[in-house]
Amino acid sequence: MNVLVFAESDNGKVAKASFEAATYGTKVASKTGGSATIVAYGKLDDASLKELASYGITKILHCSAVSDLDPSQLTRLTIAAAAESQAELIIFSHDYTGKSIAPLVSAKMKAGMVAGAIDYPETNGDFTVKTNVFSGKAFAQVKIKTDKKIITLIPNAISKEKQEGQAEVIAYSPDLGAASVSVKEFKAEGGDGINLTEAELVVSAGRGLKGPENWGMIEELAKELGAATACSRPVSDIGWRPHHEHVGQTGIAIRPNLYIAIGISGAIQHLAGVNGSKVIVVINTDKEAPFFKAADYGVVGDAFEVVPKMIEAIKAFKAGQA
Numbered sequence: 001m002n003v004l005v006f007a008e009s010d011n012g013k014v015a016k017a018s019f020e021a022a023t024y025g026t027k028v029a030s031k032t033g034g035s036a037t038i039v040a041y042g043k044l045d046d047a048s049l050k051e052l053a054s055y056g057i058t059k060i061l062h063c064s065a066v067s068d069l070d071p072s073q074l075t076r077l078t079i080a081a082a083a084e085s086q087a088e089l090i091i092f093s094h095d096y097t098g099k100s101i102a103p104l105v106s107a108k109m110k111a112g113m114v115a116g117a118i119d120y121p122e123t124n125g126d127f128t129v130k131t132n133v134f135s136g137k138a139f140a141q142v143k144i145k146t147d148k149k150i151i152t153l154i155p156n157a158i159s160k161e162k163q164e165g166q167a168e169v170i171a172y173s174p175d176l177g178a179a180s181v182s183v184k185e186f187k188a189e190g191g192d193g194i195n196l197t198e199a200e201l202v203v204s205a206g207r208g209l210k211g212p213e214n215w216g217m218i219e220e221l222a223k224e225l226g227a228a229t230a231c232s233r234p235v236s237d238i239g240w241r242p243h244h245e246h247v248g249q250t251g252i253a254i255r256p257n258l259y260i261a262i263g264i265s266g267a268i269q270h271l272a273g274v275n276g277s278k279v280i281v282v283i284n285t286d287k288e289a290p291f292f293k294a295a296d297y298g299v300v301g302d303a304f305e306v307v308p309k310m311i312e313a314i315k316a317f318k319a320g321q322a
């Protein structure tokens with residue numbers, strides 16, 4: 001089965017989740033006797049492209065002229081690259097761009113799609129893909145019955161793996177028609193922080209923090225750990241934190257290696273976005289808080305005492321390492 005992987009650009013570099021998608025695509029292609037191609041877009045630096053080329057891919061079709069903010073052109077680009085590489089399966093990352101382009105490609109190509117894969121597909125006999133359902137409380141094995149298939153892969157669900165050899169990078173410029181949007185101004189909301197969807201470590205806080213003025217210690221803890229910051233929905237609704245930090249059923253779904261939840265009760269809607277995390281640490285004054293049921297490690301205590309001690313301990317640990 002030939003596989004096409006859609007690689008996302010992130011400020012001139014290939015997004016981390018795309019290396020995982022490349023690993024996924026390569027493995028499915030080799031298991032099913034096909035080859036894997038990547039379609040990449042936008043201005044990408046050479047080092048990023050070179051790294052992408054070392055994931056067992058046969059070739060990279062790089063279309064530099066397309067804007068990452070034009071879903072119609074990205075859709076047409078993906079469809080053209082799928083035809084060029086004779087792909088039967090297209091892999092996207094399950095993040096903002098992937099989630100917006102994959103359904104458009106699916107509808108245009110009449111391809112069955114599974115959103116949010118968390119593992120490699122079963123390819124012996126039926127083609128089935130494992131996903132989370134019911135806010136992460138159950139798994140489903142979803143069968144794709146169409147000839148053309150699309151999967152969006154949850155970031156951090158599988159590990160990226162380099163392989164021997166380098167793919168050929170080909171400048172690719174199919175006729176995509178006129179752009180449907182023109183970008184007048186671009187203001188990044190997230191600043192220079194770590195991208196939340198791709199972060200391996202996340203420090204998150206909720207209404208237990210009492211007010212926005214208390215986030216200094218959360219940011220400091222995140223900085224010491226090299227983690228991204230996140231928050232519960234009420235916190236972003238009241239404007240204590242920006243909306244792009246909101247995780248949960250109506251926010252971003254993440255699967256970091258470590259999720260530290262501070263002053264968050266653990267409502268089902270919050271858990272829906274974080275219960276795929278590999279290790280969950282909960283800090284809460286209320287020992288009955290529902291989050292403790294989902295936690296691997298729990299601290300029953302006041303965030304205003306526990307978090308500064310954690311920061312101190314991390315700094316001491318790092319100083320000892322230096």
Ligand SMILES: Cc1cc2nc3c(=O)[nH]c(=O)nc-3n(C[C@H](O)[C@H](O)[C@H](O)COP(=O)(O)OP(=O)(O)OC[C@H]3O[C@@H](n4cnc5c(N)ncnc54)[C@H](O)[C@@H]3O)c2cc1C
Pocket residue numbers: 205206207208209231232233234235246247248249250251262263264265266267268269270273283284285286289301302303304
């Ligand atoms: C349709 C729908 C969708 C929703 N989607 C989302 C979503 O995507 N994401 C989301 O987060 N929520 C979502 N919610 C809201 C959700 O139901 C909860 O109301 C919300 O998650 C609670 O946020 P919280 O835990 O920050 O606040 P609270 O429920 O007020 O909990 C605060 C916690 O902090 C603890 N605490 C207090 N003081 C301290 C202290 N000093 N130190 C340590 N701990 C302390 C308390 O014991 C408590 O457990 C949704 C709700 C609905 C109805």
